[in-house]
Amino acid sequence: xxxxQLVVQHLPYLRRYARALTGSQVAGDAYxxxxxxxxxxxxxxLGRSTNIKADLFRxxxxxxxxxxxxxxxxxVQHDLPAEVRLGQITPLPRQAFLxxxxxxxxxxxxxxxxxxxVAEVRDLVDEAGRELAADMxxxxxxxxxxxxxxxxxxxxxxxxxxxxxxxxxxxxxxVKIASSEARPxxxxxxxxxxxxxxxxxxxxxxLKTFEVPVIFITAYPERFLTGERPEPAFLIAKPxxxxxxxxxxxxxLFFQQTARRREAKSA
Numbered sequence: 001x002x003x004x005q006l007v008v009q010h011l012p013y014l015r016r017y018a019r020a021l022t023g024s025q026v027a028g029d030a031y032x033x034x035x036x037x038x039x040x041x042x043x044x045x046l047g048r049s050t051n052i053k054a055d056l057f058r059x060x061x062x063x064x065x066x067x068x069x070x071x072x073x074x075x076v077q078h079d080l081p082a083e084v085r086l087g088q089i090t091p092l093p094r095q096a097f098l099x100x101x102x103x104x105x106x107x108x109x110x111x112x113x114x115x116x117x118v119a120e121v122r123d124l125v126d127e128a129g130r131e132l133a134a135d136m137x138x139x140x141x142x143x144x145x146x147x148x149x150x151x152x153x154x155x156x157x158x159x160x161x162x163x164x165x166x167x168x169x170x171x172x173x174x175v176k177i178a179s180s181e182a183r184p185x186x187x188x189x190x191x192x193x194x195x196x197x198x199x200x201x202x203x204x205x206x207l208k209t210f211e212v213p214v215i216f217i218t219a220y221p222e223r224f225l226t227g228e229r230p231e232p233a234f235l236i237a238k239p240x241x242x243x244x245x246x247x248x249x250x251x252x253l254f255f256q257q258t259a260r261r262r263e264a265k266s267a
Contacts, residue, residue, distance in 0.1 A: 138185025
């Protein structure tokens with residue numbers, strides 16, 4: 001398989017990582033596009049490593065830490081839920097946390113991608129976990145039709161200090177719970193539900209009346225990471241690892257709190 005084919009194979013996961021960093025499809029994909037432009041103009045950037053995925057993320061990190069690509073995105077989408085730091089380096093702890101917990105890179109690969117040593121990666125991940133866990137407890141609505149997966153998610157989010165306001169198996173149940181119970185601060189939603197209804201449709205129904213961060217769960221993440229249409233900013237692949245869910249929940253709530261602080265300052 002050629003280098004270009006290998007790069008294409010890893011692009012959905014680079015898009016996922018970029019969107020988790022920025023909290024936005026538009027901003028994340030802008031950075032991915034800049035990374036691809038660099039690879040086209042500087043084909044030797046990937047080097048001769050056998051770990052094309054780590055090399056691709058390393059090039060992306062260099063772009064992320066040096067370019068204000070998000071400035072272009074803000075002109076299109078003014079209500080980004082993330083605090084875009086133009087011209088500044090995104091804090092390393094968050095990058096290390098996502099590379100390790102969301103993308104599943106080894107400590108050695110994460111160190112290579114970030115240009116630090118393994119000991120620093122460990123320190124950065126620990127620091128990010130402490131930062132992201134502080135003051136983020138909220139009520140979570142789970143939309144999932146598989147009982148065992150729903151139980152795992154419920155135990156996981158409660159272990160992170162959140163409370164589950166309800167578990168819905170269908171679109172109609174999700175709407176009913178959100179209408180009768182306390183309004184959730186975050187939604188975890190499967191895309192394909194038991195009665196043939198869609199988690200996407202359920203979320204769209206809910207977002208007509210209130211706005212909260214949403215994390216979608218699917219066995220086919222590549223179908224929703226093509227860059228060809230509006231897509232979820234936060235996406236978890238089945239089967240998932242608890243660390244992945246923890247990382248994405250922390251990121252989604254991080255961006256939500258950042259947006260609220262920014263709104264409070266401008267009020």
